[in-house]
Amino acid sequence: RGVALARSRARSRRASTSRAMSIMSYNGAAVIAMTGKDCVAIASDLRLGINQNQTTAVDYSKLHKIHDKLYLGLTGLISDQLTFIQKMRFKHEMYELRENRVMSPKVFGAVVSAALYEKRFSPYYTEPVIAGLDKDGKPYITSMDLIGADASTDDFVVAGDNVESLLGGCETFYRANLEPEELFTVISNCLMSGVNRDCLSGWGGVVTVIHKDGSFTRTLKGRMD
Amino acid sequence: MARRYDSRTTIFSPEGRLYQVEYALESVNHAGTCLGIRTKSGVLLASEKKILSKLLEQGNTPEKLLKVDKHIVIAIAGLNADAMILVNLARLTARRYSAKFGQPIPVENLVQELSDHKQGYTQFGGLRPYGVAFLFAGWDRKGGFQLFHSEPSGNFSAWKATAIGASSQAAQAMLKSDYHEELDLKAAKNLATRVLEKTMDCVKMTEERLEMVYLTHSDEPGDVVFRYLSLNAGEDEA
Numbered sequence: 001r002g003v004a005l006a007r008s009r010a011r012s013r014r015a016s017t018s019r020a021m022s023i024m025s026y027n028g029a030a031v032i033a034m035t036g037k038d039c040v041a042i043a044s045d046l047r048l049g050i051n052q053n054q055t056t057a058v059d060y061s062k063l064h065k066i067h068d069k070l071y072l073g074l075t076g077l078i079s080d081q082l083t084f085i086q087k088m089r090f091k092h093e094m095y096e097l098r099e100n101r102v103m104s105p106k107v108f109g110a111v112v113s114a115a116l117y118e119k120r121f122s123p124y125y126t127e128p129v130i131a132g133l134d135k136d137g138k139p140y141i142t143s144m145d146l147i148g149a150d151a152s153t154d155d156f157v158v159a160g161d162n163v164e165s166l167l168g169g170c171e172t173f174y175r176a177n178l179e180p181e182e183l184f185t186v187i188s189n190c191l192m193s194g195v196n197r198d199c200l201s202g203w204g205g206v207v208t209v210i211h212k213d214g215s216f217t218r219t220l221k222g223r224m225d
Numbered sequence: 226m227a228r229r230y231d232s233r234t235t236i237f238s239p240e241g242r243l244y245q246v247e248y249a250l251e252s253v254n255h256a257g258t259c260l261g262i263r264t265k266s267g268v269l270l271a272s273e274k275k276i277l278s279k280l281l282e283q284g285n286t287p288e289k290l291l292k293v294d295k296h297i298v299i300a301i302a303g304l305n306a307d308a309m310i311l312v313n314l315a316r317l318t319a320r321r322y323s324a325k326f327g328q329p330i331p332v333e334n335l336v337q338e339l340s341d342h343k344q345g346y347t348q349f350g351g352l353r354p355y356g357v358a359f360l361f362a363g364w365d366r367k368g369g370f371q372l373f374h375s376e377p378s379g380n381f382s383a384w385k386a387t388a389i390g391a392s393s394q395a396a397q398a399m400l401k402s403d404y405h406e407e408l409d410l411k412a413a414k415n416l417a418t419r420v421l422e423k424t425m426d427c428v429k430m431t432e433e434r435l436e437m438v439y440l441t442h443s444d445e446p447g448d449v450v451f452r453y454l455s456l457n458a459g460e461d462e463a
Binding site for chain 1: 285286292293294313316317320321323324
């Protein structure tokens with residue numbers, strides 16, 4: 001998925017790297033979402049890099065609150081993340097004003113998917129992860145590719161530039177029906193072990209757990225490299 | 226004589242009047258009364274709910290006092306269908322401004338944009354004007370708490386207290402005599418209720434005939450909330 005300019009840049013650095021740069025790993029990101037017993041957790045790393053080898057910020061969360069029981073995590077190119085979250089906030093706020101209620105996670109997932117597919121032939125270079133509870137408190141998570149192909153599961157979803165490591169961690173540590181605190185521990189471990197295998201994500205993490213009585217957000221201290 | 230000059234919006238009468246605009250104002254005067262009162266700590270909007278029939282389904286959505294953005298509430302008086310189009314436009318305008326500037330839209334900007342839109346219908350296109358008048362209650366950093374009145378002609382003005390709709394003249398007169406800057410929420414609520422009791426010709430106001438909203442600061446600095454007030458709730462309900 002390289003861009004022509006990026007390819008020529010990569011060619012000029014051929015001495016140091018043999019892999020072409022992908023636009024999706026320009027900034028670096030890692031996001032996981034998991035379901036628990038009447039709760040969901042969503043976690044992201046905190047690194048913001050520029051042109052792969054430069055780390056610019058270490059407090060950059062990729063999680064965005066849509067409403068009290070719904071979070072959107074975005075990976076990929078940060079510029080597109082920023083524009084896309086603006087667009088999604090717009091849509092959700094209009095919905096709230098017109099319908100006098102908030103979007104359920106499933107509906108929001110459909111809206112995100114449609115918005116991404118609208119730009120099928122010049123996409124937003126971002127892959128979202130959605131986690132939330134519907135109005136009956138039932139957990140819902142889903143992730144999709146940059147053109148909106150979504151796949152909702154009932155255990156965990158991951159996105160970022162090193163999904164293999166993230167998935168590996170989740171497959172190993174995940175258990176169904178965990179309580180909020182246990183879920184927090186599990187998702188934190190999965191995130192930390194996943195990002196430690198990837199130089200483009202990490203520098204700590206932030207985790208939000210949404211349960212029926214509210215939510216809590218905690219920052220994780222990790223390897224700062 | 227007026228007959229010859231009122232069929233088109235885009236022409237003046239010999240006396241320099243736009244009859245269609247005036248007729249639009251007449252249309253507003255048939256609607257349920259809405260009034261707004263600005264106090265030191267917020268803005269109160271109150272309006273009469275016309276209950277046409279027991280058979281009507283009363284949904285969750287408010288009838289006359291609608292949210293436009295987190296910091297702006299609007300009261301509508303006039304043709305409901307026309308009002309809904311404009312309220313939607315107001316909501317989109319507020320959202321677009323937020324998306325573009327990363328800030329909530331200043332109240333006057335919103336009123337201006339809506340009024341400019343309404344003005345278009347009095348000058349070109351050959352379409353009739355909107356038969357709606359609005360009261361905007363909002364807060365922004367520039368002007369603090371504000372109350373605006375917007376007319377079908379596209380004209381708008383800022384007020385300390387004002388009324389629109391049926392018997393608005395009488396309501397306005399009462400507000401003029403009883404309004405003062407030091408009103409608090411309880412006193413404003415009281416005043417609004419008394420004024421509406423007079424214009425609605427009812428001896429004692431009841432819950433289902435009245436809709437009230439109070440826009441004020443929340444505990445966080447720079448943040449505003451508004452609450453739908455009920456008639457008989459406690460004084461410190463705000």
